[in-house]
Amino acid sequence: MARSHWPRRLPRELEIPATSLWFNLEVAARRHPDKTATLYCGAALSYAELERQALALAGWLQAQGVQAGDRVALFMQNCPQFLVAFYAINRANAVAVPVNPMNRVDEFGHYIRDPETKVVICSADLAAIVAAANEALPAEQRLRALLVTSYADALPPDGIPSELGLPEAMRQWLLAEPALPAGAQHWVDALAAGQRPGPHTAQADDLALLPYTSGTTGLPKGCMHSNRTLMANACGGAQWGMASAESVGLAVVPMFHITGMLYGVLGPVYQCMTLVIMPRWDRELAGQLISRYRVTHWTCIPTMIIDLFGSPNYKRFDLSSLFYLSGGGAAMPQAVAERLQQEFGLTFAEGYGLTETAAPSHANPPERAKLQCLGMPIFGVDSRVIDPVTLAEMPVGEVGEIVTHGPMVFKGYWRQPEATAAAFIEIEGKRFFRTGDLGRMDEEGYFFITDRLKRMINASGYKVWPSEVELLLYKNPAIQEACIIASRDDYRGETVKAVVVLRAEARGTTTAEDIIAWSREHMAAYKVPRIVEFVDALPKSGAGKVLWRVLQEREGQALP
Template sequence: MNISDQLSITAKGNPSKTAYIFQGEKTSYMELEGAVTKFASSLKELGYEKGDHIALVSGNSPYYVIGLYGALRLGLTVIPINPIYTVEEMRYILKNGDVKGVITMDLFMDKFVALASDFPEIHHYIVGDTGADVSHAQKLLNDKMKSFTGLMRTAELSLERPTIDDEDVAIILYTSGTTGKPKGAMLTHKNVYSNAKDVADYLKYSPEDKVIATLPMFHVFCFTVALNAPLMNGGTVLILPRFSPEDVFKVAKDEKATVFAGVPTMYNYLLQGGEAHKTDFESIRLCISGGASMPVALLKQFEQAFQVIVSEGYGLSEASPVTCFNPLDRPRKAGSIGQNIWNVENKVVDELGDEVPVGEVGELVVRGPNVMKGYYKLPEETAVSLRDGWLYTGDMAKVDEEGYFYIVDRKKDMILVGGYNVYPREVEEVLYQHPNVTEVAVVGAPDPNLGEAVQAFVVVNDTITEDQLLDYCREHLAKYKLPTVIEFLDELPKNTTGKILRKNLRDRVTQ
């Protein structure tokens, strides 16, 4: 079974049910099913075959949904790419990923014009129309450039589907590349389907659910939790092209949304601007946080302000991505990423791969049907990450007596101060509790005496001095954990999903 086949089953069982709403327009499951079949048929007519690699470079839109499911239906391997990547970032992924075709939007064609001469092997650029002028691209790319809607108009509403095996690669997700070049995590049809199914069932998604998809769909969090999982169980996806607190509140109120999924930064923005919108979230039964650890203080403030439970979970691209969620049938634990979701096993191990006692810190490892096949064309890196059936996540964690896991920090983010381990999250949690601090990130800075020292970057909502914050930290932290420098910023550097870019901050302190 795969997600494209599951869409067909859902459409047959409930054809008139709304699959998604975009800019006020509703699309039923049967309409989506027809569009997916037509697009797959168009790709076949253009010469694409099972196993070919096709890049999907699109914002949140029907183009993304139809392009994704249509390509998968034909047995192609889809490579989602962040559309705001630079030309150089795209060049690497297109080359490394052996891309034969591109599904995109007219907004992003300037980048492909800049890349065109380097990629004679790319056969087509299938372009969704948003009204941007692409005449210059049309002149350069000639017959390589195809209109998405034009193809759909002439496509057949029939398709001889290829045989797709569970272990065939469905998606290659390139990691963010915070160290070195990005690596392509190969997710099979079994990986993608099983995680969407297990997440949908664990979170009790139903046909009555309306899930806000404002996270970028090219990111694996939205891909599984806010797109594939609700479609798996017959829910409705409320597609927002980009994140805006006003847009989130409006769609939640207008469409009676039931689920919101976001990263901690989004919750912070919603909280800061939510005083006049508290009733807009009345229909929301569940908020989901992932992508980064959510500060406990922020979680509690948000829950109190909007009277809704925030269930924090955990995942990574290599696991499709979800491995843990706080359960819905009993109280969630603030600061915990929750327990194993169904069919997935997590444990905490030492450097030798042996499980550590309850409460001790080690590396989180994962196994289950959601774990990737490996990294594309990187057998050595695959062997490092996949050992004896377990995926080594690189995250430091601990587990309590009830099986709730807690992320302590990224293994590579740990700061070694004079032989003592300092986990940035512990320092960040303290600073987040201060009423004047709205955002914080902690990194290690070179120190000639101790090897490394703790440096904090903060965003504040009122005037406060570095000394005042340091005094506050002294009340809550051991001396070796105290920041030696606290730098004030207007905002922290983030990627398109709202994740704080620690590498940029580390670079800042080493310059």
């Protein structure tokens, strides 16, 4: 493979530490005990305190019966408690299961049942969802414990500084103290219990993280990541992005997401960075925080940059401290990238990766980035472009399926040996992951994506899997059949469209707004169809299979 433009400052491969992720926090707390690990709405948490809280929580988890290899779910928005909980789970030799906080009751039960979750750690505003999902399960599948934190637990004792300019709705949300479900335990009490964990026995190849990704069929699947697969990108990110203990990162990509996990939980602790945590995206707040705390590193999705530029105040923000700006999930529009260069001298370094690759497997070197480009394979990664049918390698410039071999590639899907076997192929004695993405490689070794083999909708970086939305829609008593397709959206890139056949008794009385409102109650907001089209029948094959491609192509032809 052409690697003529590999940055001379970087090694081709890394010596990946053979330790657990907990060890990274232990080292950071010894090296920089008083250094600020997180800044959250004006509250600073030192590395020593982060370690102290994580140890106390690890002891509490083990007191609930959590043993090595058990699964503990994390269900909350970005906050310091997320880091504390993740490292406590790792210290307890257990496995973290991050869950999108936009999930509803109908969806959350899967994250208890499938991984056999023992404990859920969640925010107070989501506790009722966990309790309801748990109650709906058979007794033998239910949780051992539910631990609940209020966002206020991590806020400054004297209140959120007014000069930060938090939106009033966000301030009220953070200060809210919803009632806890019966039997739930409070975060503050768990830390105050003073329980000490037993020996830390987790090894590099032990399972550490089980993030879920939806497939083209069925329910979301758990991706098995070990300490070692996660460590590959935790330490690789520092070298690629020129980060160090002197760096200040902005954590706004959701931490439950593999990108937010890497750049908001794993990488910063390995690098001993200071992390400015945003609980939710708000463009004015982002501008204020970058300016106030002199943020140097920001990984985001392009829609955030677009939104920031849309602020009437953006020219007042001092973005001069920004040194490394990266992201993915959607292509960066050329006009926006050019504005970044012209107005701020910043290059947006796009990257590419999947949950199965612990975020990046490809990245653009900031010193020579290309637009609308996935970048080049990073440390120790071998990526090829193959014919998805014959599996033969394609010539440079020809389109095929991107397949990847590297130290960050996951071990397989949780308890799904058939899906795991289908996800990998062997080339020249090496195990390559089939990404399901169609792309090409240019003569300089940079990769470009052209299409997707899998049926995925990419809405502002959120991955929406039509089959999952369809399964939920079929619970609506007014719907006889449904097919989910992508529709073009100027802001989100793509948005979700439902093509629906109503039951006879619902025709004439059920509106598109009714379907959308029902969806908001039963699924995460980013999955909710923004457009609903009623039809008399869906196109089907001779075997009765819905021909979603026909609808998708028709949608493309109908758009100007």
